[in-house]
Amino acid sequence: MSTPRLEVKKTYKLFIGGKFPRSESGRYLPAHSAAGAHLDNYAHASRKDFRDAVVAARSAAGGWARATAYLRGQILYRAAEMLQNRAGELVSEIARSTGARPAQARREVTLAIDRLVHYAGWTDKFAQIFSSVNPVASPHFNFTMPEPTGVVVVLAPDEPALLALVSLIAPVILSGNTAVVIASETFPLPAATFAEILATSDLPGGVVNLLTGQRAELVPHLASHMDVNAIVDGTGSAELQATLQGGSAVNLKRYTRRDLKAADWFADKAEDPYWILDTVEYKTAWHPMGV
Amino acid sequence: MMKASALVGKRPESMRFHAPLVPTIDQIMVEERANAFTKRSLKTSAKLAGLKMAVSMCDLTTLEGKDTPGKVAYLCRKAVQPIEAKYGVPPCAAVCVYPNLVKPARVFLGPNSPVKIAAVATGFPSGQYPLRTKLEEVRRTVADGADEIDMVIDRGAFLAGEHARMFDEIAATKQACGAAHLKVILETGELVTYDNVRLASDIAMRAGGDFIKTSTGKVSPAATLPVTLVMLEAIRDHFFATGVRIGMKPAGGIRTAKQALAYLVMVKETLGDDWLTPDLFRIGASSLVTDLLMQIVKCSEANYQAADYFSLP
Numbered sequence: 001m002s003t004p005r006l007e008v009k010k011t012y013k014l015f016i017g018g019k020f021p022r023s024e025s026g027r028y029l030p031a032h033s034a035a036g037a038h039l040d041n042y043a044h045a046s047r048k049d050f051r052d053a054v055v056a057a058r059s060a061a062g063g064w065a066r067a068t069a070y071l072r073g074q075i076l077y078r079a080a081e082m083l084q085n086r087a088g089e090l091v092s093e094i095a096r097s098t099g100a101r102p103a104q105a106r107r108e109v110t111l112a113i114d115r116l117v118h119y120a121g122w123t124d125k126f127a128q129i130f131s132s133v134n135p136v137a138s139p140h141f142n143f144t145m146p147e148p149t150g151v152v153v154v155l156a157p158d159e160p161a162l163l164a165l166v167s168l169i170a171p172v173i174l175s176g177n178t179a180v181v182i183a184s185e186t187f188p189l190p191a192a193t194f195a196e197i198l199a200t201s202d203l204p205g206g207v208v209n210l211l212t213g214q215r216a217e218l219v220p221h222l223a224s225h226m227d228v229n230a231i232v233d234g235t236g237s238a239e240l241q242a243t244l245q246g247g248s249a250v251n252l253k254r255y256t257r258r259d260l261k262a263a264d265w266f267a268d269k270a271e272d273p274y275w276i277l278d279t280v281e282y283k284t285a286w287h288p289m290g291v
Numbered sequence: 292m293m294k295a296s297a298l299v300g301k302r303p304e305s306m307r308f309h310a311p312l313v314p315t316i317d318q319i320m321v322e323e324r325a326n327a328f329t330k331r332s333l334k335t336s337a338k339l340a341g342l343k344m345a346v347s348m349c350d351l352t353t354l355e356g357k358d359t360p361g362k363v364a365y366l367c368r369k370a371v372q373p374i375e376a377k378y379g380v381p382p383c384a385a386v387c388v389y390p391n392l393v394k395p396a397r398v399f400l401g402p403n404s405p406v407k408i409a410a411v412a413t414g415f416p417s418g419q420y421p422l423r424t425k426l427e428e429v430r431r432t433v434a435d436g437a438d439e440i441d442m443v444i445d446r447g448a449f450l451a452g453e454h455a456r457m458f459d460e461i462a463a464t465k466q467a468c469g470a471a472h473l474k475v476i477l478e479t480g481e482l483v484t485y486d487n488v489r490l491a492s493d494i495a496m497r498a499g500g501d502f503i504k505t506s507t508g509k510v511s512p513a514a515t516l517p518v519t520l521v522m523l524e525a526i527r528d529h530f531f532a533t534g535v536r537i538g539m540k541p542a543g544g545i546r547t548a549k550q551a552l553a554y555l556v557m558v559k560e561t562l563g564d565d566w567l568t569p570d571l572f573r574i575g576a577s578s579l580v581t582d583l584l585m586q587i588v589k590c591s592e593a594n595y596q597a598a599d600y601f602s603l604p
Contacts, residue, residue, distance in 0.1 A: 051595055054595070058597075058598075221594075221595070224593075224594035224595070225594060225595040225597075226594060226595060226596045226597035226599075226600060227595065227596070227597030227598070227599070250594065251597070
């Protein structure tokens with residue numbers, strides 16, 4: 001009689017600066033399916049992992065913001081291509097985590113791909129659409145245009161674990177911001193797999209950094225961090241909101257709350273181009289005329 | 292070409308070159324031991340004390356072709372008071388500039404500043420110039436008001452085996468320095484092996500260097516922990532043999548507070564507390580100071596800081 005094969009359980013790691021480190025704390029957590037079965041393990045990020053992720057995001061920010069809009073669009077489109085290529089992997093990851101039927105999971109993955117393509121198209125269009133030439137009462141050519149805010153923390157809601165994450169990240173990074181993303185707490189594995197796909201999609205290291213673990217533990221530190229310029233909060237939690245807004249007052253972080261019901265992430269309202277404007281700064285220039 | 296010895300004049304027997312007997316360096320063990328210093332855990336008050344000590348040991352450096360008197364004045368201001376007084380941070384040890392910028396630095400700092408002026412000289416960074424012009428450069432730089440001269444050795448001469456010439460050049464430079472302190476830059480990134488680093492360190496110390504320094508900052512790799520450890524052990528052996536305390540200055544590539552603390556731990560555990568003073572240990576850096584200040588503020592404000600709120604490096 002042959003012995004049964006031992007299962008190879010994976011430990012999903014963090015994604016920081018284009019690399020996949022373990023948590024510096026050495027901690028990990030078991031990932032469970034909706035039905036309670038032990039699936040795999042994943043890294044339990046600490047405040048120091050968050051600190052490292054912000055350093056990585058900050059050092060990537062300059063280069064990413066200087067990249068041409070055209071190039072950023074190509075890279076986001078490439079991410080969509082890679083996602084398409086590995087859609088099956090994500091479908092089974094979502095299905096085994098949430099207990100969704102394969103058709104449901106496939107719908108979520110397909111929408112995530114479409115949303116990346118949608119936002120890839122916005123990289124070289126939002127600036128001209130959301131810029132303006134302003135009438136002024138002096139001999140100046142006066143114009144206003146958006147520039148990236150800098151390092152943005154994105155908190156994903158628990159569900160839909162993949163689609164909400166993609167819908168929150170894309171409008172942040174397309175304008176030249178870099179992101180530190182806190183994944184779904186209940187279903188972190190689809191997000192971790194998404195990070196593994198991003199790593200092979202030409203996105204420069206540090207533009208997207210992904211942490212898995214417990215939000216409540218990280219939130220006070222990301223709220224008070226002086227090098228975080230904006231927070232996009234998709235969790236819909238009132239307590240987290242209070243902490244995040246309190247901390248935002250320290251260095252005037254932009255705080256944006258995206259309260260969508262799980263079903264709403266599948267609707268058009270979750271691909272709103274105006275979301276891009278929540279993480280840009282407007283610059284107005286006065287150019288002298290007739291000199 | 293005039294020989295070095297002719298420019299130096301007559302030196303006593305003890306100041307003539309004798310090839311030093313140096314131990315061979317075990318590469319594996321040096322690297323393992325150096326790596327061990329990065330594992331020490333410094334927390335709360337000890338960490339804060341270490342961070343402030345590191346600031347007091349910094350030679351705030353700008354060595355670029357585009358340096359201006361304004362940039363040097365800015366650097367001097369930062370060295371005298373790195374951050375608001377409420378954080379209790381000491382001034383930096385020195386500013387380190389090119390010879391032409393010594394005068395503006397002296398004008399800005401005044402005659403009795405706690406912040407010293409160090410100048411690189413002797414054909415920095417290559418050292419591939421005639422000894423006569425190198426010595427003239429040193430004399431003029433000292434006359435302009437430099438407290439310390441950071442000389443580069445002629446690595447070409449060292450690697451060609453002309454150790455006596457290297458020794459004589461250092462001795463001649465020391466003489467030209469007069470009262471100014473002499474730091475000898477070995478440029479370890481070009482010396483290839485740890486054995487060479489050890490031999491060059493011994494020659495530099497015997498020839499009269501007050502400090503030995505790893506790098507110019509123009510060559511990669513610059514300062515590393517293992518290379519600094521080799522030099523610290525050379526300093527220790529020199530102290531046991533002669534009773535003379537030589538200083539150490541790692542320079543280049545030290546950018547984070549964490550790295551700086553690892554260097555302090557290494558100095559303490561290799562040479563002891565006597566060397567934990569700006570008189571005997573310096574760090575050549577520019578952006579490091581910003582990170583040190585960010586960590587110091589983090590200790591008292593208890594949140595992570597951003598470079599946006601600190602002076603430029």
